[in-house]
Amino acid sequence: MTDDPEAFLSVRDLKVHFPTDDGLVKAVDGLSFELARGRTLGIVGESGSGKSVTSLAVMGLHGVGQYGRGRARISGEIRLDGQRLTDADPDAVRRLRGRQMAMIFQDPLSSLHPYYTVGRQISEAYRVHNPVGRAAARARAVELLGRVGIPRPDRRFDDYPHQFSGGMRQRVMIAMALVNNPDLLIADEPTTALDVTVQAQILDLIRDLQREFGSAVIVITHDLGVVAELADDILVMYAGRCVERGPAERVFHAPQHPYTWGLLGSMPRLDRERGARLTPVRGAPPSLINVPSGCAFHPRCPYAELTAGASRSTVPELREAARRHFAACHLPVADRDRIWEASG
Amino acid sequence: MLAYLVRRLVAVVVMLLVVTLVTFGIFFLVPKLTGGDPAALFAGRQADPAAIAGIRRKLGLDAPVIVQYARFIWGLVAGRDYASGADVTHCAAPCFGYSFKTEQPVWPLLIDRFPVTFSLAIGACVLWLVVGVATGVLSALRRGSLWDRAAMATALAGVSLPIYFTGMLALAVFTYKLHWLTVSYVPFTQNPLAWARGLLLPWIVLAFLYAAMYARLTRATMLEILGEDYIRTARAKGLAEPVVIRRHALRATLTPVLTILGMDLGALVGGAILTETTFSLQGLGQAAVRAISDQDLPVILGVTMIAAFFVIAANLVVDLLYAVVDPRVRLA
Ligand SMILES: Nc1ncnc2c1ncn2[C@@H]1O[C@H](COP(=O)(O)OP(=O)(O)O)[C@@H](O)[C@H]1O
Ligand code: SF4
Ligand SMILES: [Mg+2]
Numbered sequence: 001m002t003d004d005p006e007a008f009l010s011v012r013d014l015k016v017h018f019p020t021d022d023g024l025v026k027a028v029d030g031l032s033f034e035l036a037r038g039r040t041l042g043i044v045g046e047s048g049s050g051k052s053v054t055s056l057a058v059m060g061l062h063g064v065g066q067y068g069r070g071r072a073r074i075s076g077e078i079r080l081d082g083q084r085l086t087d088a089d090p091d092a093v094r095r096l097r098g099r100q101m102a103m104i105f106q107d108p109l110s111s112l113h114p115y116y117t118v119g120r121q122i123s124e125a126y127r128v129h130n131p132v133g134r135a136a137a138r139a140r141a142v143e144l145l146g147r148v149g150i151p152r153p154d155r156r157f158d159d160y161p162h163q164f165s166g167g168m169r170q171r172v173m174i175a176m177a178l179v180n181n182p183d184l185l186i187a188d189e190p191t192t193a194l195d196v197t198v199q200a201q202i203l204d205l206i207r208d209l210q211r212e213f214g215s216a217v218i219v220i221t222h223d224l225g226v227v228a229e230l231a232d233d234i235l236v237m238y239a240g241r242c243v244e245r246g247p248a249e250r251v252f253h254a255p256q257h258p259y260t261w262g263l264l265g266s267m268p269r270l271d272r273e274r275g276a277r278l279t280p281v282r283g284a285p286p287s288l289i290n291v292p293s294g295c296a297f298h299p300r301c302p303y304a305e306l307t308a309g310a311s312r313s314t315v316p317e318l319r320e321a322a323r324r325h326f327a328a329c330h331l332p333v334a335d336r337d338r339i340w341e342a343s344g
Numbered sequence: 345m346l347a348y349l350v351r352r353l354v355a356v357v358v359m360l361l362v363v364t365l366v367t368f369g370i371f372f373l374v375p376k377l378t379g380g381d382p383a384a385l386f387a388g389r390q391a392d393p394a395a396i397a398g399i400r401r402k403l404g405l406d407a408p409v410i411v412q413y414a415r416f417i418w419g420l421v422a423g424r425d426y427a428s429g430a431d432v433t434h435c436a437a438p439c440f441g442y443s444f445k446t447e448q449p450v451w452p453l454l455i456d457r458f459p460v461t462f463s464l465a466i467g468a469c470v471l472w473l474v475v476g477v478a479t480g481v482l483s484a485l486r487r488g489s490l491w492d493r494a495a496m497a498t499a500l501a502g503v504s505l506p507i508y509f510t511g512m513l514a515l516a517v518f519t520y521k522l523h524w525l526t527v528s529y530v531p532f533t534q535n536p537l538a539w540a541r542g543l544l545l546p547w548i549v550l551a552f553l554y555a556a557m558y559a560r561l562t563r564a565t566m567l568e569i570l571g572e573d574y575i576r577t578a579r580a581k582g583l584a585e586p587v588v589i590r591r592h593a594l595r596a597t598l599t600p601v602l603t604i605l606g607m608d609l610g611a612l613v614g615g616a617i618l619t620e621t622t623f624s625l626q627g628l629g630q631a632a633v634r635a636i637s638d639q640d641l642p643v644i645l646g647v648t649m650i651a652a653f654f655v656i657a658a659n660l661v662v663d664l665l666y667a668v669v670d671p672r673v674r675l676a
Contacts, residue, residue, distance in 0.1 A: 064579050098582030110573040115595055125581040160671045
């Protein structure tokens with residue numbers, strides 16, 4: 001995962017800070033990752049850890065239409081297919097949006113315009129980037145509605161968002177995102193607003209479509225269970241930073257960071273005995289204005305005392321614990337492995 | 345949409361009936377309860393009891409209240425005859441009766457005055473919608489800029505200054521000092537240009553108040569809408585920002601503006617009365633003021649009902665526009 005020249009998307013030392021009346025909110029503070037074509041990355045972390053801010057930064061959506069105050073300060077580098085998006089011409093980035101990179105959001109009801117038919121909204125997404133007439137755009141939209149599993153798509157084209165169920169609405173969002181065959185699809189909590197039964201269907205759909213379209217996919221979630229079967233790689237975020245990243249099977253079966261252990265402890269597991277002694281993460285997420293010193297996780301970490309004060313004084317670097325598997329923790333790898341083994 | 349239309353029209357008819365009932369009740373029953381006698385008012389000060397009794401019979405004031413109301417409604421729809429012995433006066437539909445003061449039929453008076461008030465209201469309404477919404481949108485898009493602060497300060501003045509004050513000020517400056525504009529009413533059908541010129545000053549004065557409110561409302565709504573998830577979606581599609589504003593944000597911003605417009609149309613009639621008085625325009629408002637000081641009940645009743653009709657009709661138009669804008673209303 002490091003410095004992969006083949007990487008389709010590469011994010012290097014990304015920082016997104018918001019000046020506010022209360023102080024500087026460091027929503028993302030030095031995040032790096034890479035993603036190859038056709039691969040799926042799961043970004044996991046509690047609410048407020050900077051996942052959405054990261055995805056909006058990739059899409060170039062911070063600051064669009066924001067005038068004057070409240071503007072995000074962004075530094076670092078984002079490359080898509082070799083092209084630098086950070087400090088690119090905003091209009092050039094706009095033309096990539098919806099065509100090369102597309103996004104679906106958490107709440108499909110509020111994310112669709114209530115006054116336009118879903119068909120019109122999908123057609124619009126197609127026509128921004130393709131010089132086609134109404135009829136061709138309609139045909140394309142109907143095709144996509146069918147592909148995402150909406151029955152009688154030709155009829156439903158003319159329906160409004162409020163006439164769909166939650167799951168069907170998210171299918172509409174997915175159809176809209178895929179209408180231009182994007183190379184990168186970002187799904188920000190795509191199932192969080194949906195019923196449990198519908199969640200699985202939407203996740204299956206995303207996986208099937210990814211195979212079909214071959215896009216690189218980022219799935220963002222606060223629930224590790226969501227990405228368990230979907231992601232090739234997992235990135236765990238805490239307080240705007242990456243605390244662990246690696247191949248999904250490594251992160252699930254040999255997680256290296258105490259925060260990840262906590263997330264796994266709060267994940268519904270099929271093999272109950274394993275991790276039976278783990279508990280969900282205690283306490284509340286940290287302030288992003290006054291981030292705790294040293295390891296930002298230390299006020300909540302049960303193992304902070306084992307590091308002779310380093311957890312409180314020094315920010316741990318991301319270090320490779322196994323091939324392609326990184327974690328930012330002062331505990332020696334051997335100790336971490338022992339603790340994880342003992343818990344299972 | 346058709347079902348919605350029918351529902352709305354039925355509601356309008358019911359509302360109109362309620363309005364007639366309430367105004368009828370207020371203007372014919374209240375004097376009765378307080379001991380005033382419409383027949384005596386009609387007859388004038390020095391009339392003898394026999395004459396008053398004759399008038400009472402002729403106006404039908406001796407009949408039970410419910411019959412009076414039925415006759416009144418019937419008169420509105422089909423006209424009615426006032427008879428006292430052989431003395432029969434026919435009042436053609438819509439019959440609002442006769443002025444106690446001038447003994448002239450009320451309806452021609454209303455027909456004469458209505459275009460003045462209507463012209464005043466329509467012109468001001470168009471002006472304030474255009475100016476208010478445009479100012480609000482620009483302020484929202486340039487939040488915190490010099491333009492925004494200047495516009496919002498002006499809007500604050502507009503909201504807080506009474507029409508009397510701005511009206512007098514406008515007259516003093518533009519009519520008496522600079523001689524730019526004189527206020528007069530020329531029917532639109534006669535000379536549209538003179539019509540607009542003669543009403544420009546009252547339009548501006550009346551619109552200033554409302555444009556200020558609409559600018560503030562539009563700005564606040566626009567800022568809220570720009571934070572909506574579906575605006576983010578529109579941007580994520582790669583739409584250029586002007587398209588996002590026009591096609592996605594503006595349309596959603598107009599809904600609350602329409603809602604408030606429906607409510608303000610009633611207040612607008614009141615505003616028109618003040619404006620007419622300030623600028624000496626011979627509209628319904630002036631007629632009402634005169635009628636009230638004369639205790640001329642049929643005219644008061646007529647003006648009130650015309651005003652109510654206007655408000656209800658305007659509200660119907662607004663509601664239909666609302667349904668056109670928001671599919672959730674029409675498909676509910
Ligand atoms: N425009 C903004 N201005 C100030 N703070 C913001 C802004 N956008 C996000 N934040 C803050 O950044 C932090 C991370 O937010 P977000 O990325 O949405 O978290 P999540 O991981 O739940 O998606 C939150 O504390 C949020 O309040
Ligand atoms: S560095 Fe210290 S506080 Fe942070 S996760 Fe590791 S042990 Fe816990
Ligand atoms: Mg989020």
